[in-house]
Amino acid sequence: MRRVSRLNFVALALLLASMAGAVLTLRAIDREPRFSAAQEALYVSSPKVLRRLSLGYTGLLADIYWTRAVQYFGRQHHNGARDYRLLAPLLEVTTELDPRIFPAYEFGANFLAPQPPAGAGLPGSALALMKYGIEQNPNQWRLYYNLGFLYYTELKDYAKAADAFAQGAKLPVTNPFMPILAARMAQHAGEFDTARMLWTTTYESSKDPRIRQNAVEHLLALQVDEEVTQLEHQVEKYRDESGRLPGSMIDLERAGLIRGIPNDPKGHPYKLMADGRIEVQDPEKIYFITKGLPPGASPPQPPREVHPDTK
Amino acid sequence: MKSDGFSAANARIGYIAFNTFREAVRDRVLYNLIAFAVLLSGAAVLVGEISIDIERLVVVNLGLTAVSLFGVVVAIFIGIGLVSKEIDKRTLYTVLSRPVRRWEFVVGKFFGLTGTLVVNTFFMALGVFLALLYVAHKFDKMDLWVLIALYFIVLQFLIVCALALFFSSFSTPLMSAVFTFALFIIGNLAEDLRGVAEITHGAGGWLATAMAYLVPNFSALNVISQVAHGDPVPGRLILYNSLYAGLYSTMAISGAVLIFQRRNLK
Numbered sequence: 001m002r003r004v005s006r007l008n009f010v011a012l013a014l015l016l017a018s019m020a021g022a023v024l025t026l027r028a029i030d031r032e033p034r035f036s037a038a039q040e041a042l043y044v045s046s047p048k049v050l051r052r053l054s055l056g057y058t059g060l061l062a063d064i065y066w067t068r069a070v071q072y073f074g075r076q077h078h079n080g081a082r083d084y085r086l087l088a089p090l091l092e093v094t095t096e097l098d099p100r101i102f103p104a105y106e107f108g109a110n111f112l113a114p115q116p117p118a119g120a121g122l123p124g125s126a127l128a129l130m131k132y133g134i135e136q137n138p139n140q141w142r143l144y145y146n147l148g149f150l151y152y153t154e155l156k157d158y159a160k161a162a163d164a165f166a167q168g169a170k171l172p173v174t175n176p177f178m179p180i181l182a183a184r185m186a187q188h189a190g191e192f193d194t195a196r197m198l199w200t201t202t203y204e205s206s207k208d209p210r211i212r213q214n215a216v217e218h219l220l221a222l223q224v225d226e227e228v229t230q231l232e233h234q235v236e237k238y239r240d241e242s243g244r245l246p247g248s249m250i251d252l253e254r255a256g257l258i259r260g261i262p263n264d265p266k267g268h269p270y271k272l273m274a275d276g277r278i279e280v281q282d283p284e285k286i287y288f289i290t291k292g293l294p295p296g297a298s299p300p301q302p303p304r305e306v307h308p309d310t311k
Numbered sequence: 312m313k314s315d316g317f318s319a320a321n322a323r324i325g326y327i328a329f330n331t332f333r334e335a336v337r338d339r340v341l342y343n344l345i346a347f348a349v350l351l352s353g354a355a356v357l358v359g360e361i362s363i364d365i366e367r368l369v370v371v372n373l374g375l376t377a378v379s380l381f382g383v384v385v386a387i388f389i390g391i392g393l394v395s396k397e398i399d400k401r402t403l404y405t406v407l408s409r410p411v412r413r414w415e416f417v418v419g420k421f422f423g424l425t426g427t428l429v430v431n432t433f434f435m436a437l438g439v440f441l442a443l444l445y446v447a448h449k450f451d452k453m454d455l456w457v458l459i460a461l462y463f464i465v466l467q468f469l470i471v472c473a474l475a476l477f478f479s480s481f482s483t484p485l486m487s488a489v490f491t492f493a494l495f496i497i498g499n500l501a502e503d504l505r506g507v508a509e510i511t512h513g514a515g516g517w518l519a520t521a522m523a524y525l526v527p528n529f530s531a532l533n534v535i536s537q538v539a540h541g542d543p544v545p546g547r548l549i550l551y552n553s554l555y556a557g558l559y560s561t562m563a564i565s566g567a568v569l570i571f572q573r574r575n576l577k
Contacts, residue, residue, distance in 0.1 A: 007412075007414060007568075007572065008569060008572060011414070011565045011568045011569045011572070012565070012569060014561060014562075014565040015561075015562050015565035015566055015569065018558040018559070018561040018562040018565065019558075019562045021554070021558040022524075022555055022558040022559045022562060023524045025551050025554045025555040025558060026524060026528055026531075026555060028547075028551050029528070029531045029548065029551045029552065029555060030505070032545060032547060032548050032551065064500070064503060067503055067506060067507065068503070071506050
């Protein structure tokens with residue numbers, strides 16, 4: 001009897017020790033650089049073949065491919081990669097297997113078209129994905145919104161953007177901003193308010209934290225671009241009135257052109273440069289801005305994501 | 312005195328393992344599966360003929376996948392019957408009435424089954440290498456990585472055998488097959504499961520993380536696509552995978568021993 005209980009104790013201790021060991025080994029395996037699962041996805045890159053191979057379990061397979069698409073983008077972004085060539089086929093496979101998986105279209109509209117490292121730099125693939133989505137789900141306003149968004153932000157084709165928003169506005173269930181966006185595209189496409197409305201709609205209608213964060217960063221960039229434009233306009237006005245450039249922001253304030261020293265969205269005061277330009281204090285902290293940068297600087301991009309394991 | 316007892320236990324385990332191996336080899340199902348694997352490798356050659364420039368890729372992918380799947384099927388279907396068959400035939404009582412302890416019986420069965428699978432894999436691997444020679448007309452340095460992939464497949468079999476034996480220690484053969492096969496499928500999606508756990512918060516996240524670490528991780532043992540492209544396998548991965556398979560099998564076999572010790576065999 002004692003021998004049996006001793007044996008049970010040994011077996012239990014062995015079980016717990018090997019379980020702990022297995023978990024620790026698995027964590028070590030996770031840290032090893034290996035062939036990515038998403039790369040394997042290209043072995044069967046034809047969505048039609050995959051649909052047949054799935055034996056009818058297309059929903060589950062679509063979910064797996066969708067997870068892989070997000071993981072692939074996250075991993076490439078984390079590694080600072082500029083090559084996202086698998087993102088388009090992964091999203092195509094996902095939506096072919098389940099054409100009603102709407103987050104995939106939204107993800108495609110936001111991250112397929114922008115140039116690396118913010119996105120894959122594949123506007124053609126993004127456009128094809130949106131058109132396929134609308135073909136499969138003609139009553140979803142969000143897909144027309146994504147198409148219009150793509151035409152507006154990446155392709156700068158305001159007429160087609162207006163057309164996409166107008167079509168979405170006609171649907172029985174739609175977003176109240178759709179007809180307004182359609183109307184604004186005709187005459188006010190290049191204005192800050194139009195862009196702000198678009199990014200606000202993206203922020204409010206999306207549940208994806210990456211897309212929402214991207215929208216917030218674009219909204220902050222728009223605020224800076226608009227404020228810098230206005231401040232530079234006031235500097236011009238000051239020069240026209242006094243015949244010289246202002247020496248500091250205080251000169252503008254004394255002339256009654258501004259109220260107080262304005263701050264950027266990060267709380268730092270804008271800088272007035274000797275040549276009359278306006279710059280932000282720390283250009284690397286406000287992403288996507290096109291104004292307020294030192295001469296020749298390109299718009300700053302968000303930093304690489306930091307994986308919890310690599311902190 | 313103690314070392315005498317230890318070597319006697321080893322001898323008994325070895326005897327049970329050898330008998331398990333002999334019984335499995337006699338089983339015609341095993342021979343049929345080997346024939347199927349060889350046939351599949353033949354099919355790989357055929358596909359290689361009609362694929363342009365990717366003959367080697369197709370042969371390695373198809374051949375190694377066949378070795379893995381056929382081996383897993385053998386491991387599950389023999390593993391689940393190891394205990395129940397002995398009870399049905401009443402041979403277990405004869406074995407246990409001799410100075411054979413229950414844990415020795417379980418461990419012996421495990422080694423017998425893994426031995427069978429190693430021999431089985433050896434013949435299937437031979438088929439894969441013959442197919443490779445047929446399409447490429449010579450062996451390449453990168454074919455050595457195919458051997459590593461085969462080693463990982465054997466490690467996969469170790470875990471599947473241990474799991475089949477664990478489930479068969481308390482469940483019916485049918486349910487044991489279902490449980491083991493389900494864990495095999497989940498284990499192949501283990502990395503996706505860990506990916507889901509990483510983005511899930513709260514209690515759901517904890518549960519998903521616990522599940523992800525508890526199920527066997529077969530995805531790390533699958534380097535078929537990598538070696539098909541001739542990419543090397545890091546030495547540390549070989550070490551970690553060996554360690555992991557050993558530890559996971561020990562865990563499952565310890566569980567099987569614990570349950571089998573308490574099982575009422577009357």
